[in-house]
Structure formats: structure tokens, C-alpha cells
Amino acid sequence: MLLKKATCTALVVSSMMGSACAVAAHKTTTGMEAQPGHHTEHAHWGYQGDTAPAHWSGLDDQFSLCGTGVNQSPINLTEMTSARLADIHPAYARGGTEVLNNGHTIQVNYSNGSSLDIDGKTFALKQFHFHSPSENTINGEHFPMEAHLVHAADDGSLAVVAIMFREGEFNSELEKAWAQMPQQAGEKQLLKKPVNVQALMPEDLDYYRFNGSLTTPPCSEGVRWLVLKQPVTASAQQLETFRSVMGHPNNRPVQPLNARQVYQ
Numbered sequence: 001m002l003l004k005k006a007t008c009t010a011l012v013v014s015s016m017m018g019s020a021c022a023v024a025a026h027k028t029t030t031g032m033e034a035q036p037g038h039h040t041e042h043a044h045w046g047y048q049g050d051t052a053p054a055h056w057s058g059l060d061d062q063f064s065l066c067g068t069g070v071n072q073s074p075i076n077l078t079e080m081t082s083a084r085l086a087d088i089h090p091a092y093a094r095g096g097t098e099v100l101n102n103g104h105t106i107q108v109n110y111s112n113g114s115s116l117d118i119d120g121k122t123f124a125l126k127q128f129h130f131h132s133p134s135e136n137t138i139n140g141e142h143f144p145m146e147a148h149l150v151h152a153a154d155d156g157s158l159a160v161v162a163i164m165f166r167e168g169e170f171n172s173e174l175e176k177a178w179a180q181m182p183q184q185a186g187e188k189q190l191l192k193k194p195v196n197v198q199a200l201m202p203e204d205l206d207y208y209r210f211n212g213s214l215t216t217p218p219c220s221e222g223v224r225w226l227v228l229k230q231p232v233t234a235s236a237q238q239l240e241t242f243r244s245v246m247g248h249p250n251n252r253p254v255q256p257l258n259a260r261q262v263y264q
Ligand SMILES: [Zn+2]
Pocket: 017, 018, 129, 130, 131, 148, 215
């Protein structure tokens, strides 16, 4: 029996999507159900001190892959291998209807009806959330912020599309979520102006691709990663708004590439 005080009632799938340590509300806001055979209570984890990424694998038996996995995310994308990657054609609607602060990130939950086909399989967009600085690096460089668009297929497999943000022009689509960003962990807001993540995408959808994991406990592997090459912008103030609400960096350090290749 785990101590209530030290645990969070995170669902496996929602925690896999960066919303671990969930308040009970996550169960309904993510629209996801726990997968059979998984425990639904996990230890508290974070980005600082005793619960920082270097300690994740020791915090909970369910987090062991964070230490032993060999296909972990994020990574430094470098020495890419040329491949014939298929163009992506996202079918995203204006479905970003809720914004929540789960203490680890700011997350926008997506209603049903938006999807992306990869490898002949349809992945439904569930939510997107942010890291600052970026988690993945490109040729050793961080971007000030990275968005992760988390998709799940009917068979439970996951795909994440990453969008890099550089400092620049004010981002009016992002502002629809930022204007109602909950200041305290555990709070959520219904968005007055639903976000269309399509409007957050860069013009050019060329991407880097590799196999990876969730960047948050339980660090499950087998995640398809697509990192868009072209960054988008957010204003200096929008970047600062996110950083100040988080109160600390929320990026896991880059992990060893091991036997993987990064394709472009
Ligand atoms: Zn993430």
C-alpha cells in the first residue's frame, strides 16, 4: 500500500502523456482509461531535487525504464540518416478545449475528431503540452520551448509530434491557451476560444523521425517521434509566462541514442 501523501492518482496513459501526478480531474479530461494490468498509482516525480530525472527510475517500480531503457527520449538529433519519409497530412480541428496545469506542464486537452495517419495507422490527437527549454535538441542546441502533440492509436501505440518554438513574433493561437493558463498545479480551465493546433504548426511539415519513449515517467518505449524541422515563434513575454508559471525548467535531459538512427 502506497502512502497517499506520496502518491498521485495518475492514470498510466495520462501520465505517459506528461500529465502524471494527476488530480482526479485528469481521468475525465484526457478521455483515456487506464490500461489493464497497469497500476494506477505512481510516486511523485519532478524536475528538481530528490525527484529530478536522475532519480526517476528509483522512485517507483513502474518507472524502471527511465533508468534501464535503451530507446529513451528526448535525444540530441544529429547526424541524420536520409530516408524517404512520407509527408504528413494532419487532420486537426479546433478541438483544444481545456487547459490545465498538472504541476509538470501546461496541457491543452483535445476533444475527439482530430487525427494524424502514420505508417498506415490512424493516431487520434489527445492533448498537447509544453517544455521549456526544449527537451529534444537539434545539433546540440535547445530551443526556448517545445510543444508535444500526443496521439494514440486504437491499439494503444503512441505518436508524438514535436514543434519547436523560437523567440520572435507573438503567437496568437498559443495565446488562446496562454490567456487562461492556470497558475496553480491541479487547476484547469475551459477555453473560451478553442485552440486549433493546426494553426500552431509551421508552414513546412518536414520532420525528423526516430523511435523513442515518453519523456516523463514511466518512460514507456515504442513511441513514434516526429520532430518538425521548421520552428514557430512565441514572443519573449509568452515564453516568460510559461517559465514563470512552471517556476523551473521542465525538460528531461537528452538520453543516449544507442543503436537508433534519426531519419530525415
Ligand atoms: Zn512532453
